[in-house]
Amino acid sequence: MNIADIASKNANPGHAPSWYAASANDRRLRPILQGETSADVCVIGAGFTGISAALELAERGFSVVVLEGERIGYGASGRNGGQIVNGYSRDLETIAKRYGPEKASKLAAMSLEGGNIIRERVAKYAIDCHLVDGGFFAAFTDKQMREMADHRAHWQARGHAGLDMVSKADVGKYVRSGRYAGGMIDRFGGHIHPLNLVLGEAAAVESLGGRIFESSRVTGVDQGPSPVVRTRTGSVRAKYVLVCGNAYLGELLPEIGGRMMPVSSQVLATEPLEAGLIETLLPANYCVEDANYVLDYYRRTADNRLLYGGGIGYGGQDPKDLTAVIRPNMLKTFPQLAKVKIDYAWSGNFALTLTRIPHMGRLSDTVYFSHGDSGHGVTTTHLLGKILGEAVAGHAERYDVWSSLPNLPFLGGKTFRVPFTMIGAWWYGLRDRLGL
Incomplete structure (x- = not known):
């Protein structure tokens, strides 16, 4: 099925033509901002970071306005693989070497919180987002198995008791594929329908008096003691502004946008499979991601599809045929799906920093920002959104811990960041292929 065919099926205008958009619980259009208004806090971006911050603030009694240029969950928050993966895009050992043991301990203490926030909010606000517990990290080589065992030891030393190594003989309990040498399970991992999660959280914000405006792209921010956020058709005067645009921030604030790079990932969803087949492929209903540098990730959906993602496009560039990129990898894992139809294929951008650690800080005493979760956004955005609200x-x-971490510009600036990053990715991809 080509993209034109898929787009014609999209019954949720303004979103990418994904399975998530087609199966969204809430398709209401929020109003466009018209004229002048005011609030204690204006949040730019209605993805996980912005909505998490807005909900934290609304629960604390602040008046909140959220401005979204497209639809709630339009970006990575509504398009990702839907996996609750704990930790950060760099392991705790690397963080300790870079930033010292004290900061590493503080970050480690927060590393499981993102998933806990999701579960707490799902329960508190009765959000129907197909929450399922359990994640599996798949290793291709004995070297990757040794690295996983080391990571497990570091995690356990910091109180993470949910990790267990899985031998090659036991891989079939989690995924029926002959590709893997073993792996590791995370009982505190899991998976969700990400668009329904962020829509449910947005509805919770509104239930507490928060206001959300869609199709209200921000065109400028007047910083100062009483900042004003402007759109084409209106403005919001606030005491504080939270910038949560991530990979879709564009050129709005070049001083922070230049410190991250949009990167695309591609996802497909098969037609619904017979229950017996999908249960055979993924018996425990855990989500799976492999241990390669450019990794694949996949899981079951509530309607028995296989949702399979991977690929990477630095600079946010997408291949012309998304299915042609992802389907061959899916068939390497599950060759028995050769005749299965692909019903949906889509892509989305996430924000990558050079350090692969989120970038959080302030542009002034009243304007805060957070972005660059670097591929671990489902959990980290929930944590950092909450921390923005706390600040x-x-x-x-906790904000001070994150904002103190150094953020580095990409080599070559915006002009050369893509080719330099591609060279690095090629090298690590080669190491994966050679088993180095």
């Missing part, structure tokens, strides 16, 4: 409420201890 506005006067509890900046």
Whole structure:
């Protein structure tokens, strides 16, 4: 099925033509901002970071306005693989070497919180997003198995008791594929329908008095003691502004946008499979990601599809035929799906930093930002959104930890960041293929 055919099926205008958009629980169009208004806090971006921050603030009694240029969950928050993966895009050992043991311990203490926030909000606000517990990390080589065992030891030393190594003989309990040498399960991992999660959280914001405006792209931010956020048709005067645009921030604030790079990932969803078949492929209903540098990730959906993702496009560039990129990898894992139809294929951008660690800080005393979750956004965005809310409420201890981490510009600036990053990715991809 080509993209034109898929787009014609999209009954949720303004979203990517994904399975998520087609199966969204809430398709209401929020109003466009018209004229002038005010709030304690104006949040730019209605993805996980912005909505997480807005919900934290609304629960604390702040008046909140959220401005979204497209639809709630339009970007990576509504298009990702839907996997609850704990930790960060760099392991705790690397973080300790870079930033010292004290900061590493503080980040480790927060590393499971993102998943906990999701589960708490799903329960508190009765969000129907197909939450399922359990994740599996698949290793191709004995070297990757040794690395996983080392990571497990570091995690356990910091109190993460949910990890267990899986031998090659036991891989079939989680995924029936002959590709893997073993792996590791995370009982605190899991998977969700990400668009329904962010829509449910947005509805919770509104239930507490928050206002969300869609199709209201921000055109400028007047910084100062009483900042004003402007769109083409209106403005919001606020005490604080939270910039949560991530990979879709564009050129709005070049001083922070230049510190991250949009990167695309591609996802497909098969037609619904017979229950017996999908249960054979993924018996425990855990989500799976492999241990390669450019990794594949996949899981079952609530309607028995296989959702399979991977690929990478630095600079946010997409291949012309998304299915042609992802389907061959899917068939390497599950060759028995050769005749299965692909019903949906889509892509989305996430924000990558050079350090692969999120970038959080302030542009002024009243304008805060957070972006660059670097592929671990489902959990990290929930954590950092909450921390932004804490900082506005006067509890900046955890914010100070994150904002103190150095953020580095990409080599070659915007002009050469893509080719330089591609060279690095090629090298690590070669190491994966050679088993080095």
